[in-house]
Amino acid sequence: MALTGLEIFKLLPKTNCKKCGRATCLAFAMQLAQKKAELKDCPDVSEEAKGILGAASAPPIKLVSIGSGDKQIGIGEENVLFRHDEKFYNPTGVAVTLSDDLDDAAFTEKLNKINGLKFTRVGTEIEIDLVALLNNSGDASKFADRAKQVSENTHLSLILESKSAENMKAAVETCADKKPLIFGANSDNWEAMAAIAKEMSCPMSISASTLEELADMTEKIKEAGVTDIVLNQVSENTKEILQGLTKIRRAALKKAFRQLGYPAITYMPSYEPAQEVASASVFIAKYAGIVMVNACEPWQIMPLLTVRQNIYTDPQKPVQVEPKLYEVGQVNENSPVLFTTNFSLTYYTVEGEVEASRIPAYILAVGTEGTSVLTAYSGDKLNEDVIAKAMADTKVEEKVSHKKLIVPGLVAILSAKIQEKTKWEALVGPKEASGLPTYLKSTWN
């Protein structure tokens, strides 16, 4: 459990030496409690205090890293149950399975397909994180060969799945530097699996059907010297897994229950693809560290990656686009010019509708610190001066031969002032972006 400022104060030297940069030890203690200071700022703190405070300040859910290099992912270390309370920090890893018993051609083809599961949305590339190699062949040398092949032919991180510790060892040895997740430990084989994880410094999962068993197992694995653990509740029931994920998160955050203070992975191999994807979308929103799926069609994976992108945005910070003049389609000097704000949701809604109209146009995204049209207007971040400046900065008058500016219908009230300030004709557009195709096709033309 987190300590209060006073409890921390009792453990400090109480010398008010100011070496930490704070006026008093009490002030420093208060900031420690609020996580606004770090204990290492105090040069005189005792070893005993370090031990107590260190244990108390360890994150309630351990951060576990999988993979190496660019595509290394960190999962866990979350602070809240609901994103609006703060934010979710470490996006759920998305893993797609690949069976080691496919023939060479099919194996290569599927691996290439998995490697290509990346998409561009709202100006950002979104991509899966892991290939999960399944030891369906049951054969050690086959599994090892395929592991080597995957690690040499993918930029993604790896999960290696096998219930045989012997097969696992053979496979991990081919790619230990990639820090794959060792997936397959259960109450029968955990000792051998933990030994591999320890020897190769790789993270490992532990599988059990109940949370009680999982809690027992993490203690044992920790004693065996492995702390990068990922929990896998084995179930073929969406509700059971969802409830399990929720209980794990609550136990770790609200009860500081260390035995379940690890990220979780989900896998429901017997579900048909649509239900598998539907369940995975839910697990992304509700607390999975990794979702592992057999589905690998772009139209199945893109929604999952989008759920992740959306749910893991920072709710306190509006997502912005760069304030500038955007060109949609093959614009020319006669193309219409619209303006909106640089709140990404607003901008991309407008852009989508302009695209849908199939009329090439310029969209001026006016910098409003990422607020929407109405919010920016009422906060005086969107007024004739700001708009005139944005027009001047982007040299829009050099781009088109007309002087007509389409004003969002919600701020029609600004038209006269814009006209006066910029000497451009202000045309009042629709209130909702959805009205733009009709507007551009009829009114503009």
Add this chain to the structure above:
Amino acid sequence: MEIANIVDKCAGTVSEVTIGATKDEGGTRGKVVTVGGANSIPFMDFDGSPGHKPAIAMDVYDVAPEEWPEPLLKHYADVVNSPADWAKKCAEYGADLICLKLDGIHPDKGNRSADETVSTVKSILEAVDLPLIIWGCENDERDNEIMPKVSEAAKGERCLLGGATQENYKTITAVSLADGHNLITQAPVDINIGKQINILVTDLGFPTDRIVMFQTTGALGYGIEYCYSIHERGRIAALSGDQQMATPVICDVGHEAWRAKEAKASDEEAPQWGSFADRGIMWEAITATTLIQSGVDIIRMNHPESVSIVKKHIENLT
């Protein structure tokens, strides 16, 4: 090892709203749908009762939709000009409710008259025995002219009428109250306005247990996280005992999802996104499954296959 006790008992319960009235209750519906009743966050039945499972309302429009992409339109191509036949089709596709959206009364979309609209409503009531949601066009003047006539025509059927907004709520609240209907209160992804509009309509004497809230829906990839968090905050407030937030919630998944580029772009336009035929279905389904986690009670949907995926998913969660 025993697990720390993490049960979260809630002080508040979402009210139950029943839509539709059978013959015995003064209507003509073959079945009624009750939503709400949650005393826990979604599906956490170890905390308390999660209430009634989310219901699926399938949309019928009074005018043929202009922008529907082919993979969606093909399921309705023969009925888009006949709302009654359209509603029958939705019933076959497994809808729990029919949502008649009156876009056609908008001045820009046909300006359909009150008489035409009333006969559309009557034709649907005759064609199917499912409970009905009837939603105006969001043009205040036209809604205030037409919705009272519609309400009267469906008197006794205990429909769900929409929507009362902060700017325009008096007329629809009065007629819903007089004709025994339930009411949708509408806010623009704003929890305070959502609460305010509920206070405004209850101040007019409208009972809380006949209100369903609508917080304006953003599709997957188009602001879903905003309404997800608004729903979640609203539900948590309700469960903590805030009476004014303790009403069921409706969301508009179908219309929003099928406007998304991801659902509309053809195979030629977006080969990297995979099968056009399947993509929109998944976009709609995953918009729904994600929002279900935020605490919604009625989901408006369009594609029959998305509906069956989501219904099966709900079964998997209950």
